[in-house]
Amino acid sequence: MTDTQTALVVGASRGIGLAITRQLLEQKSLRRVYASYRDRETAAGLLEINDERLLSLKLDVTNPDDFKALADTVKTNGDRPDYVVHCAGILHEDALQPEKALSQCRQDKLLRMFQVNSIGPLLLARALVPLIPKDRPAQFAALSAMVGSIGDNRLGGWYGYRASKAALNQFMRTLAVECSRSHPQLCITAIHPGTTDTALSKPFQSNVRPGKLYSANRSAARILKVVSAGEPSQSGRFVNWDGKPIPW
Ligand SMILES: NC(=O)c1ccc[n+]([C@@H]2O[C@H](COP(=O)([O-])OP(=O)(O)OC[C@H]3O[C@@H](n4cnc5c(N)ncnc54)[C@H](OP(=O)(O)O)[C@@H]3O)[C@@H](O)[C@H]2O)c1
Numbered sequence: 001m002t003d004t005q006t007a008l009v010v011g012a013s014r015g016i017g018l019a020i021t022r023q024l025l026e027q028k029s030l031r032r033v034y035a036s037y038r039d040r041e042t043a044a045g046l047l048e049i050n051d052e053r054l055l056s057l058k059l060d061v062t063n064p065d066d067f068k069a070l071a072d073t074v075k076t077n078g079d080r081p082d083y084v085v086h087c088a089g090i091l092h093e094d095a096l097q098p099e100k101a102l103s104q105c106r107q108d109k110l111l112r113m114f115q116v117n118s119i120g121p122l123l124l125a126r127a128l129v130p131l132i133p134k135d136r137p138a139q140f141a142a143l144s145a146m147v148g149s150i151g152d153n154r155l156g157g158w159y160g161y162r163a164s165k166a167a168l169n170q171f172m173r174t175l176a177v178e179c180s181r182s183h184p185q186l187c188i189t190a191i192h193p194g195t196t197d198t199a200l201s202k203p204f205q206s207n208v209r210p211g212k213l214y215s216a217n218r219s220a221a222r223i224l225k226v227v228s229a230g231e232p233s234q235s236g237r238f239v240n241w242d243g244k245p246i247p248w
Pocket residue numbers: 011012013014015016017037038039042043059060061062087088089090091116143144145146192193194195196197198199200201
């Protein structure tokens with residue numbers, strides 16, 4: 001990632017997004033890291049980082065105006081984001097729990113999943129792609145999930161989460177086709193981080209096989225390695241944390 005100058009992480013308050021932000025800041029060549037959080041209450045880990053290159057901003061991925069404000073700030077600062085990672089996502093939230101059966105599917109909850117997990121990353125792209133440099137390599141990545149794979153779906157359940165990640169993958173693929181014309185040096189990646197020890201996975205960790213639950217730091221390092229190595233010819237890929245393709 002030696003040529004990267006400006007990185008931007010959405011959903012950096014905690015979990016994998018916070019670990020990615022911390023690791024990006026270890027790269028001394030980076031001039032600026034934008035990191036978004038939704039709520040100060042859950043963002044203590046981000047807000048306590050003391051680094052003049054870090055610019056933390058409030059953003060809710062369900063609010064298009066927040067993306068516009070983010071893009072305006074980046075533009076006003078004269079930055080061209082060449083490394084963008086969308087980490088925000090939900091599997092459960094307040095009364096929303098992943099469905100075990102069809103009878104538990106509710107319109108409002110399904111819509112909420114799509115709003116955060118699928119449409120959020122696309123709104124980020126809409127706001128930022130015009131600012132991504134065209135004259136040097138650049139990366140745009142979104143954290144997807146293995147369970148978003150339709151081909152790999154043998155267990156069922158989690159209707160909303162699965163479908164919202166499948167929709168995210170299709171959005172990223174479609175975006176990659178369009179950007180191959182406008183941004184020939186950009187690589188767009190949807191990546192499965194591996195099962196990671198965060199608030200998102202906490203209620204389901206008892207089902208994880210021993211040795212298959214990874215720390216946020218470990219997942220962040222793997223994600224950065226795979227995303228950084230992305231070539232424009234691979235743009236629109238859906239990959240595992242080890243870089244191997246996942247069936248759509
Ligand atoms: N952990 C895993 O095992 C696993 C596996 C597969 C995929 N993933 C994916 O990896 C990504 C990161 O998850 P994580 O494990 O790090 O979970 P996490 O610790 O729960 O973090 C989720 C992040 O998303 C943010 N977020 C949620 N709704 C938002 C909204 N409306 N606007 C802005 N930010 C919002 C949260 O902000 P707040 O602090 O404000 O809530 C938080 O920063 C997600 O997309 C998830 O689907 C995780």
